Amino acid sequence: MYTLAEENYLKTIFHLEQEYGKEVSTNAIAENMQTKASSVTDMVQKLADKGLLSYRKYKGARLSEEGTVAAIKIVRKHRLWEVFLVEKLNFHWDEVHHIAEQLEHVRSEELTNRLDKFLDFPDYDPHGDPIPDKNGNIKSAEKRLLSELDKGNNGILVGVRETSKEFLQFLDKRSIAIGSKIKVLGREFFDGSMVIQVKKEQFFISKKIAENLYIQI
Amino acid sequence: MYTLAEENYLKTIFHLEQEYGKEVSTNAIAENMQTKASSVTDMVQKLADKGLLSYRKYKGARLSEEGTVAAIKIVRKHRLWEVFLVEKLNFHWDEVHHIAEQLEHVRSEELTNRLDKFLDFPDYDPHGDPIPDKNGNIKSAEKRLLSELDKGNNGILVGVRETSKEFLQFLDKRSIAIGSKIKVLGREFFDGSMVIQVKKEQFFISKKIAENLYIQI
DNA sequence: AAATATTTTTAGTTTAATCTAAAAATTACA
DNA sequence: TGTAATTTTTAGATTAAACTAAAAATATTT
Ligand SMILES: [Mn+2]
Ligand SMILES: [Mn+2]
Ligand SMILES: [Mn+2]
Ligand SMILES: [Mn+2]
Numbered sequence: 001m002y003t004l005a006e007e008n009y010l011k012t013i014f015h016l017e018q019e020y021g022k023e024v025s026t027n028a029i030a031e032n033m034q035t036k037a038s039s040v041t042d043m044v045q046k047l048a049d050k051g052l053l054s055y056r057k058y059k060g061a062r063l064s065e066e067g068t069v070a071a072i073k074i075v076r077k078h079r080l081w082e083v084f085l086v087e088k089l090n091f092h093w094d095e096v097h098h099i100a101e102q103l104e105h106v107r108s109e110e111l112t113n114r115l116d117k118f119l120d121f122p123d124y125d126p127h128g129d130p131i132p133d134k135n136g137n138i139k140s141a142e143k144r145l146l147s148e149l150d151k152g153n154n155g156i157l158v159g160v161r162e163t164s165k166e167f168l169q170f171l172d173k174r175s176i177a178i179g180s181k182i183k184v185l186g187r188e189f190f191d192g193s194m195v196i197q198v199k200k201e202q203f204f205i206s207k208k209i210a211e212n213l214y215i216q217i
Numbered sequence: 218m219y220t221l222a223e224e225n226y227l228k229t230i231f232h233l234e235q236e237y238g239k240e241v242s243t244n245a246i247a248e249n250m251q252t253k254a255s256s257v258t259d260m261v262q263k264l265a266d267k268g269l270l271s272y273r274k275y276k277g278a279r280l281s282e283e284g285t286v287a288a289i290k291i292v293r294k295h296r297l298w299e300v301f302l303v304e305k306l307n308f309h310w311d312e313v314h315h316i317a318e319q320l321e322h323v324r325s326e327e328l329t330n331r332l333d334k335f336l337d338f339p340d341y342d343p344h345g346d347p348i349p350d351k352n353g354n355i356k357s358a359e360k361r362l363l364s365e366l367d368k369g370n371n372g373i374l375v376g377v378r379e380t381s382k383e384f385l386q387f388l389d390k391r392s393i394a395i396g397s398k399i400k401v402l403g404r405e406f407f408d409g410s411m412v413i414q415v416k417k418e419q420f421f422i423s424k425k426i427a428e429n430l431y432i433q434i
Numbered sequence: 435a436a437a438t439a440t441t442t443t444t445a446g447t448t449t450a451a452t453c454t455a456a457a458a459a460t461t462a463c464a
Numbered sequence: 465t466g467t468a469a470t471t472t473t474t475a476g477a478t479t480a481a482a483c484t485a486a487a488a489a490t491a492t493t494t
Contacts, residue, residue, distance in 0.1 A: 005450075025472090027472080036453065037472060038454080038474080040472090042451075043452095046450090046451095057459085057472080058458095058472060058473080089331040099323070106320060220480075220481090242441080242442090244441065254442060256481070259481075260481080262443095275488095435494105436493100437493080437494075440489100442488080443489085444485105444486085445486080446484090449483100450480090450481095455476090456476105457472100458473070459472070461468100462467100462469070464465100464468090
């Protein structure tokens with residue numbers, strides 16, 4: 001149906017739309033995909049010609065219905081494979097992303113749906129991201145960034161925004177995991193750093209860390 | 218490491234070498250890959266430059282040690298994924314080949330080895346083909362084509378040479394499967410056709426069918 | 435051993451996806 | 465509001481992998 005490159009663009013644009021809620025700029029796509037702006041312009045024009053997105057020069061791109069459907073299918077596959085890798089093959093949550101980046105492009109609706117069933121229809125992937133169902137519906141749970149919580153607030157860690165090895169290993173080292181109860185003991189307004197409590201332990205964390213943890217109150 | 222196209226050429230050349238035991242011709246590769254001879258020449262020259270095979274103009278190609286190792290890795294992945302699809306996702310043996318053609322290109326030695334373990338280190342794939350182990354060793358069981366057996370001989374079906382949907386469904390319809398005990402009741406020397414017995418049933422089969430069934434005496 | 439047929443290679447194009455460098459448009463700010 | 469900085473697009477080139485058509489080598493027949 002779509003080429004590998006096209007699928008990767010669709011997925012990236014989808015994520016950027018979700019994150020910023022507006023038309024996605026050429027540079028934002030380029031940065032995310034580690035490519036050059038000129039390459040992005042080319043591809044975005046091609047995808048527009050194919051009706052997968054609307055594009056206005058200098059203004060940015062926005063996925064069409066068809067483009068969104070295609071992107072969600074890729075995201076669904078990515079997250080299902082991540083669950084498979086962690087649940088069945090005992091991979092660690094910091095190792096699965098780049099393998100799933102390959103598996104997400106395997107074309108077979110039947111495969112995807114059987115995998116879904118084999119995994120017992122999981123709602124979330126190992127990083128707490130929701131898995132679209134076979135019709136493309138995505139469960140959107142209420143969640144906020146830890147960085148937005150005030151002193152005294154507490155909640156459960158339900159997801160991570162970053163999925164790099166470095167960040168996930170940082171959390172592991174401190175036994176912070178999906179499901180952990182986190183309480184904000186202090187918050188520094190100067191730099192956004194925090195002191196949090198997880199179980200019996202207290203940690204000092206920078207704003208950058210707090211901005212990558214999703215909490216459900 | 219290698220591109221998708223390179224991997225597919227390596228795999229095809231490997232299979233053709235196995236089948237004919239000599240240098241593989243340009244046309245044989247082209248036919249197998251549904252491409253043109255001129256494309257094959259280009260690629261074979263490229264692979265020769267990279268040291269993955271030796272190639273003499275007009276004479277054909279033969280995989281080098283490095284090329285063989287690479288090809289076996291792909292074959293290993295292909296067959297392991299086929300086992301996964303049949304054993305874990307309940308696919309039928311006639312549906313898995315073209316999905317495995319995609320999965321075989323996923324790059325991660327760790328993934329392959331964990332999948333192997335998850336499947337309990339299978340020796341054969343759903344079509345009876347041996348699965349190379351992590352070091353590239355392939356179990357080669359004694360087996361012969363049914364077409365080579367004489368009247369009165371019998372053995373166990375241990376593999377199929379063809380893996381097309383049409384052929385596998387032909388076998389299904391007659392409840393002929395890996396493990397079936399097959400006895401040759403008659404053999405026509407004019408056209409190579411046979412009458413065989415499987416369980417209580419007798420079938421008339423053409424030479425073409427008999428040439429695609431591997432029997433262990 | 436010629437003539438003919440087949441196989442294989444070469445030469446020249448095409449398409450997808452990338453890049454660099456330069457031009458054009460937009461945005462920021464003095 | 466005009467100039468400078470930034471972003472984006474265009475123009476032109478490159479690479480991988482395919483193709484067609486024609487040339488060259490090899491194999492098969494008379
Ligand atoms: Mn991921
Ligand atoms: Mn994930
Ligand atoms: Mn197969
Ligand atoms: Mn097989």
